[in-house]
Amino acid sequence: MRARAFTPWDIVRQVLVMAILVAFMFPLFWMLMTSFKSYGDILVSPPRWVFEPTLNNYVDAFQKADFAHYILNTLTVAALSTAIVIPTSALASYGFARYNVGGGNLMFFILTTRMMPPIAVVLPFFMIFKTLGATDIGSTLGLGLDQLGTLVVCYTIFNLPFAIWLMHSFFQDIPTEIEDSARLDGYSRWQVLRKVVLPLAAPGIAVTTIFCILFSWNEFFFASILTRSNAKTITMGVGDFWTQQGVLWGPLSAAAVVCVVPMIVMALILQRYIVRGLTFGAVRG
Amino acid sequence: MATSTHAPELPRKPRRLPRLLADHDWFGSILVAPAMLVIVFFALFPLGYAIYLAGHYVDLTSINQIGDYVGLTSFREALTNDAFSSAIRTTLAILVIALTTEVLLGVGLAMLLNRLKWFKGICRALFLLPLACAPEAAALIWRYLYDSDFGVYNALLGMIGLGPINWFGSSLPALASIIIFDVWQWTPFVTLITLAALQALPREPFEAAELDGASRFTVFRRLTLPLLTPVLALILVLRGMDLARLYDPISAMTKGGPGSATETVSYYLYRVGLEDFRLDQASAMALLVLFVIVVVSGLGLRPLMRAQGARARRG
Amino acid sequence: MRHKGFYRKLTGLLGVIVIAAGCSSAVTPVPATSSAVTPVPATSSAVTPVPATSAVPLNGKTITWATISGFYTDIATSLAADYTAKTGTxxxxxxxxxxxxxxxxxxxxxGATGAYDIVTWNLSWLGQWAGAKWLAPLTDYVAKNKDALQLGDISPALMQTDSWQGVQYGLPYYTFTQGMFYRCDLFENATEKANFQAKYGYALDIPTTYQQMADQAQFFRRKPGDTLAGKPVTKDFYGIGLMDGRVNNIFDEANMVAWPMGADVINDDGTPGVTSQKYEDALNLIYKKMLPYAPPGxxxxxxxxxxxxxxxxxxxxxxxxxxxxxxxxxxVETQVPGAEACVAPHPGTGETWSGTFSMGVEANSKNVADAEDFLGYLTSPDAQMKFALAGGSTPRTSILTNRTLVDQHRDTMGAFPTLAFILNDAQNRWYTNFIWVPQAAKIYxxxxxxxxxxxxxQESISDAMNAFAKDITSYCGGPCTIDNQGITKPDPNAKEPTFDRSLQVRKP
Known part of the structure; x- marks a missing residue:
């Protein structure tokens, strides 16, 4: 279809897209630059484009703010909550897609749980986890304030509605005929689900997994209210450099780079799947 | 709950089973149950708690903390509260402008990308980056980019003979700075969804239109746009929902200032709830906001939901 | 089918993460807390390495201290480590x-979580916290440990802000009392002095009124092409720096100007004073006569x-x-060639926001005795000396006025003699109704x-102050109560002392 030689319009398009791309990449580029600048190169006017790079900001970020600890916390929370969300939401989503439970109303109800202003959700959670943390079970499971278990539960709850919605279209896309013939071959419904449906929905499950990790990694508000030091996450760690002696832009940029890069790398590697996932299942809906 | 849709099971006829996986099946309810249990508990608990708080006098910094039952007073106060209504106006202004910009820019960009000749994959991939950034971290960095004394944006504007703009110094630039940040982070979302939709469009009508000699604009208006409508509706609802609760960039960049120029509903509620600790007022206002968002997005999503239901039945 | 391979890889990866995380989460509770305690070497070169004292074995007790993040806390953290070595807590x-x-x-x-044993506060929060019974009184502890604490060494201006209705709740460990900074290289430049004299008819010097400060702000504003101290200016240079963003500092700054002009946030009868002519004059001076010469930021x-x-x-x-x-x-002295930083009292000297960050014991603490002991340690002369040597702004007069020491450590202690001078005046002349209002925290x-x-x-000064006054009244539910029992109001006729320049620690 595109066998023809390029036209002037192709060039115009290319230039336009490149220009917009540069504008969109610039803040990230500047963040990366700043993270390698020494103190004297950061707060200068006009801003410096050429400078002697230094790694000190990264050293500071890891020494002063204990980033290794925050990263470990964040990874733990993201992994555990994702491990809970994925099976639960896969079952539910399949239920909604194939059996139309609740006829769409239930799906909408699920979405409404994400519409509450965060402040009205966080305080009840604060109270629940305060109470839970004082019990034996709670403290064994790490379900108190400033405990990792608390964040696992919170992120599970946030990600469930999203995951159900996201997987919905993937399950819908699986032709019913396949399932029907599997039943004819004597498979039980559970077997159909396990041996036929889930493998076919694999890309959808993968996308959802990626998004759950991304959201858990990037979450800030709940972490900032429900944790103090023990369960501090990486997004909170970035804010550590807004300090008594002023904003330390160098270490802050370094911290932001450390915070952002893993997700960017993940997004780039898995971009084809993410683009599909971004559609939230609607494109084919 | 989920089990409200039980229907008597049809007698099984194993060898002819086009309707084996029928609607309203107990099996579906079982599948949905674990997730629904979690969601219902954790959605209804905060909701109930908020209703309870809104009905009492609650000041966490007072000795009694939760005081007398006051009926609907908090709601009445919320409706006559100037700061709340000003926060709503600010939120709406940001929502409308940011959403419009994001959709226009995003769809435009998607059309460009769709017919891009070179480096299409790389370009598409790079547009993902803003989306993957933690909003809080990114907004802190933007605070530095916007800085009137040391920021790079004013330096760039200076190079093309514009500015300098005192970004956080007066209302309009401060609002603009929030909107620009949101546009930066979320336009790619619109672009990538629209791009996926464009690539999934059926070929035949477009080929037919080309044969008929329709102009490009006509094709766009008559064919592309209507086919994109469901996607755009979804984008509007999802982004609208998020923008209505905008908090991270406000807290990281402007703290609602100057004055109250960029104080959004979520930021205002944070101040009432977690600085003043007047949980009664915060809950009442949160409930009002929730009500509006649910109604509006419900209307926006209705066609989509109906389509979902129809698909499920068809399947 | 290629999806399938990808999916398997991804689940594998996820599995590894889960396992790794599972292991780590099982261990985290123990090292996680300790990691926050690890003494972080402060980057400031002035920190003298603390010799490892003979460590006492841990006694299994832990106290939690909530405080401000940043440089000073880094020092405080190392003090905490010393304390652990000494006591095992x-x-x-x-x-x-x-x-x-x-x-x-x-x-x-x-929420009565009992999360913190020791909390840190800014003076305007005390009324609310004490009123809600969130703080444990320190009266007994202080009475028992009079000799070790030597509280007489701390300015009464600072001590008074640690008591509420006559009960002591806190010990000051670091003061943020205000003065002003200026570039003495510019203020003492002969050309600049002559030009200033010619333009305003009086000498360029440390300002004694805010009007003078405003003149100086206007005078020092330079655009590219002008000259400054004989050198051509290449980029915008501004007369004054003001803290006028939407942060708490803007309110402190306004009061610094308003108090010496005879205005207060709350009048003696409890009504809001922010709408008074004097208060609005003060704001006019800052926002109309100084702000135009400040950087847009x-x-x-x-x-x-x-x-x-x-x-x-x-x-x-x-x-x-x-x-x-x-x-x-x-x-600035290392970053700008020829520059010298000097410190002085702001106009009004002791009528200033002479506050501290104070620490007290939370009422819900389960380790009251240990928390008190740690508080006492941090306030003690020894610990405060270490704190001050590393750049901490100590409230102890004996350290602030130790000129020999200060001269040796100009980079960290250079403001100390001036600070002592201001505190001394504050003790005689500073009083505000505002901090004795129980709702001060909310108003603040x-x-x-x-x-x-x-x-x-965005709004006119009087509109903004009227709206603020309305809020104050609604927070107080009418005229505010002023809980200033036991506080002696200063003699209104006391004179502002003249600042003695020898208190400045000049660049060698």
Whole structure:
């Protein structure tokens, strides 16, 4: 279809897209630059484009703010909550897609749980986890304030509605005929689900997994209210450099780079799947 | 709950089973149950708690903390509260402008990308980056980019003979700075969804239109746009929902200032709830906001939901 | 089918993460807390390495201390480590950034979580916290340990802000009393002095009134092409740096100007004083006569941004400003050739925001005795000396006035003699109704939006102050109560002392 030689319009398009791309990449580029600048190169006017790079900001970020600890916390929370969300939401989503439970109303109800202003959700959670943390079970499971278990539960709850919605279209896309013939071959419904449906929905499950990790990694508000030091996450760690002696832009940029890069790398590697996932299942809906 | 849709099971006829996986099946309810249990508990608990708080006098910094039952007073106060209504106006202004910009820019960009000749994959991939950034971290960095004394944006504007703009110094630039940040982070979302939709469009009508000699604009208006409508509706609802609760960039960049120029509903509620600790007022206002968002997005999503239901039945 | 391979890889990866995380989460509770305690080597070269004292084995007790994140806390953290070595009690330091410190501490105390044994506060929060019975009185502890604590060494101006209704709740460990910073190289430049004299008819010197400060702000504003101290100016140079963003600092700054002009936030009868003519005059002076000569960033600046403006050589002087920032301000001397930072009282000297960050024991603490002991340690002369040597702004007069020591450590202690001078005056002349209002914390948190609206011109000064007054009245539920029992009001006829320049620690 595109066998023809390029036209002037192709060039115009290319230039336009490149220009917009540069504008969109610039803040990230500047963040990366700043993270390698020494103190004297950061707060200068006009801003410096050429400078002697230094790694000190990264050293500071890891020494002063204990980033290794925050990263470990964040990874733990993201992994555990994702491990809970994925099976639960896969079952539910399949239920909604194939059996139309609740006829769409239930799906909408699920979405409404994400519409509450965060402040009205966080305080009840604060109270629940305060109470839970004082019990034996709670403290064994790490379900108190400033405990990792608390964040696992919170992120599970946030990600469930999203995951159900996201997987919905993937399950819908699986032709019913396949399932029907599997039943004819004597498979039980559970077997159909396990041996036929889930493998076919694999890309959808993968996308959802990626998004759950991304959201858990990037979450800030709940972490900032429900944790103090023990369960501090990486997004909170970035804010550590807004300090008594002023904003330390160098270490802050370094911290932001450390915070952002893993997700960017993940997004780039898995971009084809993410683009599909971004559609939230609607494109084919 | 989920089990409200039980229907008597049809007698099984194993060898002819086009309707084996029928609607309203107990099996579906079982599948949905674990997730629904979690969601219902954790959605209804905060909701109930908020209703309870809104009905009492609650000041966490007072000795009694939760005081007398006051009926609907908090709601009445919320409706006559100037700061709340000003926060709503600010939120709406940001929502409308940011959403419009994001959709226009995003769809435009998607059309460009769709017919891009070179480096299409790389370009598409790079547009993902803003989306993957933690909003809080990114907004802190933007605070530095916007800085009137040391920021790079004013330096760039200076190079093309514009500015300098005192970004956080007066209302309009401060609002603009929030909107620009949101546009930066979320336009790619619109672009990538629209791009996926464009690539999934059926070929035949477009080929037919080309044969008929329709102009490009006509094709766009008559064919592309209507086919994109469901996607755009979804984008509007999802982004609208998020923008209505905008908090991270406000807290990281402007703290609602100057004055109250960029104080959004979520930021205002944070101040009432977690600085003043007047949980009664915060809950009442949160409930009002929730009500509006649910109604509006419900209307926006209705066609989509109906389509979902129809698909499920068809399947 | 290629999806399938990808999926398998991904689940594998996820599995590894889960397993790794599962293992780590099983162990985290123990090392996680300790990691916050690890003494972080402060980057400042002035920190003298603390010799490892003979460590006492851990006694299994842990106390948790909530405080501000940043440089000073790094020092405090190393003091905490010393304390652990001495007593065997572990100290878990929770660092919170200043902007959200009130919110986070209050939430935990209101929720009675008992999360913190020791809390840190700004003087205007005390009434609320003491009133809600969130703090444990220190009266007995202080009475028993009089000799070790030597509280007589701390300015009464600071001590009085640690008691509420006659009960002592806190011990001061670091003061942010205000003065001002200026570039003495510019203020003492012969050409500049002559030009200033010619233009304004009086000598260029440390300002004794805010009108003079405004003149200086106007005078030092230079555009590219002008000259400054004989050198051509290549980029905009500003007369003054102001903290006029929507942060708490804007309210402090306004009061620094208003108090010496005879205005107060709350009148003696409990009604709001912010709508008075005097208060509005003060705001007019800042927002109309100084702000136009400040960097545009001032409209979103807190003290941190003004410190950057000063130490990068963008401004000639600050407005009223926190003296604990000396260590940051003096960096201008390394960053701008020929520059020298000097410190002085702001006009009005002791009528200033002479407050401290104080620490007290939370009422819900389960380790009251240990917490008190740690508090006592941090306030003790020994610990305060270590704190001060590393750049901490100590409230102890004996250290502030130890000139030999100060001269040896100009980079960190250079503001100390001036600070002692201001505190001495504050003790005789400083009083405000505002901090004795039980609702002061709420008023304090509410204030920035109105001052920011007035500064940015979003609203007129009188509109903004009327709205603020309305809020004050609604917080107090009518005229505010002023709980100032036991506080002696200063003699209104006491004279402002003349600042003695020999108190400045000049660049060698």
């Amino acid at each position: 572990k100290v878990n330091v929770v660092q919170i950034d200043l902007q959200s410190m009130y919110d986070k501490e209050t939430l935990d105390m209101a 001032s409209l979103s600046a807190g003290y941190d941004f003004v410190a950057s403006q000063f130490n990068t050589g963008l401004i000639a002087e600050t407005g009223p400003f926190y003296l604990d920032q000396w260590a940051n301000m003096v960096k 948190n509410d204030a920035p939006q109105y001052f920011s609206a007035a500064a940015s011109g």
